[in-house]
Amino acid sequence: MPETVLKTVDLTKVYHTGAIEVLALSGVSFEAAMGDFVVILGPSGSGKSTFLNLVGGLDIATSGSAFYQDHDLTRAGEAELTRYRRDHVGFVFQFYNLIPSLTARENVRLVTEIVDHPMPAEEALALVGLEGRLDHFPAELSGGEQQRVAIARAIAKRPGLLLCDEPTGALDCATGVLVLEALQKVNRELSATTLVITHNVAIADMAGRVVMFANGKVASSRRNETQKPASQIRW
Ligand SMILES: Nc1ncnc2c1ncn2[C@@H]1O[C@H](COP(=O)(O)OP(=O)(O)OP(=O)(O)O)[C@@H](O)[C@H]1O
Numbered sequence: 001m002p003e004t005v006l007k008t009v010d011l012t013k014v015y016h017t018g019a020i021e022v023l024a025l026s027g028v029s030f031e032a033a034m035g036d037f038v039v040i041l042g043p044s045g046s047g048k049s050t051f052l053n054l055v056g057g058l059d060i061a062t063s064g065s066a067f068y069q070d071h072d073l074t075r076a077g078e079a080e081l082t083r084y085r086r087d088h089v090g091f092v093f094q095f096y097n098l099i100p101s102l103t104a105r106e107n108v109r110l111v112t113e114i115v116d117h118p119m120p121a122e123e124a125l126a127l128v129g130l131e132g133r134l135d136h137f138p139a140e141l142s143g144g145e146q147q148r149v150a151i152a153r154a155i156a157k158r159p160g161l162l163l164c165d166e167p168t169g170a171l172d173c174a175t176g177v178l179v180l181e182a183l184q185k186v187n188r189e190l191s192a193t194t195l196v197i198t199h200n201v202a203i204a205d206m207a208g209r210v211v212m213f214a215n216g217k218v219a220s221s222r223r224n225e226t227q228k229p230a231s232q233i234r235w
Pocket residue numbers: 015016017022023024042043044045046047048049050051
């Protein structure tokens with residue numbers, strides 16, 4: 001059995017906005033092994049991003065537990081969470097958040113300069129098929145290429161955990177598939193445990209496991225017998 005690296009038990013998050021309480025996550029128990037590729041589906045407001053933010057150390061749970069290896073994320077202080085994010089987690093969001101005045105290579109170097117044992121920026125960009133775009137600025141790249149720079153930036157630290165929130169949300173099918181191919185390659189070559197939130201059910205076919213959220217809970221979880229190559233995904 002592959003080693004479990006991420007485990008949550010009864011993970012719960014309540015947001016307080018003025019007098020209003022929102023139960024965003026309600027007792028989520030989840031496990032992922034090293035190298036798993038998990039797609040998370042579910043209606044808007046079902047708690048997907050909240051879950052990703054908690055396991056990524058961007059937010060703190062109200063109750064329950066979340067462990068990444070021996071990191072106890074529900075008891076960690078701010079400094080420990082910052083180290084956890086820096087050393088172990090790569091984030092990819094819908095909007096690429098690249099620095100417009102820096103080239104692709106320089107955007108990736110922002111990360112490689114602050115972590116131990118990074119891969120060279122050029123290697124990370126080659127892994128996502130952008131070896132020919134090293135010195136291009138974001139404005140000189142297509143949306144899909146910008147997202148692949150964001151993936152290169154996320155993986156250059158060799159993260160154990162790669163968390164993607166709607167990574168193809170802003171892209172058409174042809175461009176989105178190139179981004180998915182990059183994620184699948186990174187997942188396989190780095191054995192990074194990969195969680196992808198999407199509204200696009202077609203993407204579920206490339207997952208090893210598909211988890212459906214509803215009302216802040218895991219409504220269902222299934223394994224795919226085979227994982228479709230990203231190049232064959234269409235929507
Ligand atoms: N910072 C916050 N403060 C208050 N409420 C929040 C906050 N973040 C999320 N919520 C609420 O928590 C619930 C879950 O939100 P979440 O963003 O996790 O859902 P989601 O499944 O990712 O939705 P979407 O698919 O639309 O991104 C929603 O009702 C949302 O309004």
